[in-house]
Amino acid sequence: MKSKVIFVLTLACLLFLFFPFSWILFDLIVKGLPVILSSGINFFTGIPPIPGDGIGGIGTVIEGSLFIVSIATLISIPISLLTSIYIVMNEGKKLSRISRFLVETVLEFPTIIVGISVFMIFAVGLGLGLNGLTGAIALGIIMIPYSTVQTVENLRQAKEQYLEVGYSLGLTDSRVVRLLISEGREGVTTGILIGLAKIFGETAPLLFTTVTSFNIYLRSINSPVSGIPVLIFNYAFSPYDNWHDVAWGASLVLALIVLLLFILTRVTTRRR
Amino acid sequence: MQKRILIATLIGVMAMISLVFSLVGSLVYSSIPSILALKSTLFLYYLPAIYGSLVVSIVAILLAMPLATGVAIFISEYLPRKIRSIFISINDLMASFPTIIYGYWGLYELGPFLNSTLFKALNTYLGFIPLFSTQPSTGSYLLASIVLSIMISPFASSLIREVYSKIPYIVDESVYALGLGRWEVIRIKLLYSRRAILGGMTLAFGRGLGETVAVDLTVGGAFSISSSLLSPGITIPALIANQFGSAFTQLEISSLFALALLLFIIGVSFTLIAKLLILRGER
Numbered sequence: 001m002k003s004k005v006i007f008v009l010t011l012a013c014l015l016f017l018f019f020p021f022s023w024i025l026f027d028l029i030v031k032g033l034p035v036i037l038s039s040g041i042n043f044f045t046g047i048p049p050i051p052g053d054g055i056g057g058i059g060t061v062i063e064g065s066l067f068i069v070s071i072a073t074l075i076s077i078p079i080s081l082l083t084s085i086y087i088v089m090n091e092g093k094k095l096s097r098i099s100r101f102l103v104e105t106v107l108e109f110p111t112i113i114v115g116i117s118v119f120m121i122f123a124v125g126l127g128l129g130l131n132g133l134t135g136a137i138a139l140g141i142i143m144i145p146y147s148t149v150q151t152v153e154n155l156r157q158a159k160e161q162y163l164e165v166g167y168s169l170g171l172t173d174s175r176v177v178r179l180l181i182s183e184g185r186e187g188v189t190t191g192i193l194i195g196l197a198k199i200f201g202e203t204a205p206l207l208f209t210t211v212t213s214f215n216i217y218l219r220s221i222n223s224p225v226s227g228i229p230v231l232i233f234n235y236a237f238s239p240y241d242n243w244h245d246v247a248w249g250a251s252l253v254l255a256l257i258v259l260l261l262f263i264l265t266r267v268t269t270r271r272r
Numbered sequence: 273m274q275k276r277i278l279i280a281t282l283i284g285v286m287a288m289i290s291l292v293f294s295l296v297g298s299l300v301y302s303s304i305p306s307i308l309a310l311k312s313t314l315f316l317y318y319l320p321a322i323y324g325s326l327v328v329s330i331v332a333i334l335l336a337m338p339l340a341t342g343v344a345i346f347i348s349e350y351l352p353r354k355i356r357s358i359f360i361s362i363n364d365l366m367a368s369f370p371t372i373i374y375g376y377w378g379l380y381e382l383g384p385f386l387n388s389t390l391f392k393a394l395n396t397y398l399g400f401i402p403l404f405s406t407q408p409s410t411g412s413y414l415l416a417s418i419v420l421s422i423m424i425s426p427f428a429s430s431l432i433r434e435v436y437s438k439i440p441y442i443v444d445e446s447v448y449a450l451g452l453g454r455w456e457v458i459r460i461k462l463l464y465s466r467r468a469i470l471g472g473m474t475l476a477f478g479r480g481l482g483e484t485v486a487v488d489l490t491v492g493g494a495f496s497i498s499s500s501l502l503s504p505g506i507t508i509p510a511l512i513a514n515q516f517g518s519a520f521t522q523l524e525i526s527s528l529f530a531l532a533l534l535l536f537i538i539g540v541s542f543t544l545i546a547k548l549l550i551l552r553g554e555r
Binding site for chain 2: 002003005006007009010011012013014016017018020021023024027028078079080081082083085086087089095099101102103104105106108109110111112113114116117118120121125141144148173174177194197198200201202203204207208229232233236237244247248251254255258259262266
């Protein structure tokens with residue numbers, strides 16, 4: 001009897017948690033897909049509509065997201081890769097433990113705080129101003145711990161398998177590190193993909209590090225640039241129905257990007 | 273290690289560490305002027321945001337705790353191996369889904385639905401309790417808490433599941449051998465994983481405190497304090513998101529930094545408590 005009760009209770013928990021998510025996916029398709037279809041290819045290349053008139057497209061923010069996220073990735077990869085190699089190769093040493101702990105703690109920093117701190121340090125302090133680069137720095141900082149934690153985990157497995165083999169073959173340190181990375185490359189890729197999935201959906205860090213504009217294509221590093229999540233956020237607070245429709249379409253696009261990255265991480269982890 | 277590699281990797285580590293310290297440093301540095309000028313009135317003035325942050329996160333955790341634990345139990349006890357991995361994947365996808373989409377859906381789908389059903393009923397039948405004493409509004413503490421709990425439960429659940437599913441099968445066998453049923457098995461395994469549950473909840477609480485856009489969209493944005501969970505309010509991250517861009521005076525910006533610092537200190541202490549005291553050696 002009691003066993004049945006706990007079955008029903010836990011099943012109810014599962015349904016309660018998974019039902020809202022199914023509802024979200026359902027809404028994304030039912031409300032987002034018609035919007036995208038009605039605008040066609042223009043939805044991925046065009047400029048957002050004026051209030052109350054048509055759908056247009058979100059080409060500018062797709063471009064902006066890709067631009068900011070790419071630079072953020074370029075910023076974060078060297079730091080997280082080097083840090084993970086250090087942590088894995090020097091396990092047991094104090095600095096290795098400290099950095100690992102620090103990385104895991106930074107992962108929990110509220111992202112809006114990273115946003116305003118980057119605003120203070122880079123936009124104001126170093127005079128970078130508000131642009132795609134400053135936004136990318138904020139996202140890059142957020143990405144570092146996500147990739148590092150994952151990469152450390154995966155490199156450690158490669159280390160257990162290959163470190164002694166490498167040394168017993170008389171390989172030099174640099175060769176051993178190279179071996180580690182090439183054997184753990186899928187782990188490294190997984191780390192980067194997980195970081196990418198995280199920063200693609202980030203809104204808060206971009207609010208105060210970029211000049212929010214949805215109507216201008218990129219001209220230079222200093223042009224106003226914004227991301228897909230920021231468009232959804234701003235349009236959510238607007239009173240215009242057509243902007244809400246655009247936001248549903250943009251949400252679907254964003255969800256598909258994150259889903260794609262998520263599936264890729266599954267593929268790279270499974271192959272190990 | 274060879275010097276070259278050591279130096280190269282050390283540069284990476286130093287870059288990471290200096291980034292972290294400059295982030296925290298700028299937070300402290302920028303909030304000093306307002307703390308010196310306003311002292312305790314600063315936090316008194318911003319009390320609605322501090323109150324809102326605590327209320328929304330606490331209610332979200334109260335909702336998430338049974339949900340996350342129940343899901344962890346169901347996935348590891350009742351699902352066959354093949355289906356289990358599918359549900360784990362969906363769970364992980366939910367945990368990494370963009371929070372802005374949760375917020376947007378919460379504002380335009382879940383909110384109106386709950387307002388005309390659950391929230392309305394709570395107000396009509398339980399309105400004499402101060403917690404439900406106001407008419408449902410577009411955004412509210414409770415709506416934000418519910419959306420937040422949906423977002424943080426998958427994360428907490430996978431933390432709990434990791435520990436729960438690692439309990440050796442011999443525990444199950446021993447309990448069954450005593451002639452007891454599944455109920456007792458689960459009870460004993462829950463006892464084993466109580467640290468993971470507590471740790472997962474503490475970490476999730478820290479995450480909830482820092483969540484910005486999803487809460488901003490659903491909490492209503494009213495700068496006031498209300499005992500009713502059905503009335504609109506504001507949280508610290510939401511206030512920063514709404515005000516930082518339009519802050520004109522140095523003092524205003526500095527005050528928002530002081531709030532961010534407060535949020536940071538609360539959030540990081542919860543993370544540290546979870547990592548150093550509760551989850552130590554669990555994973």
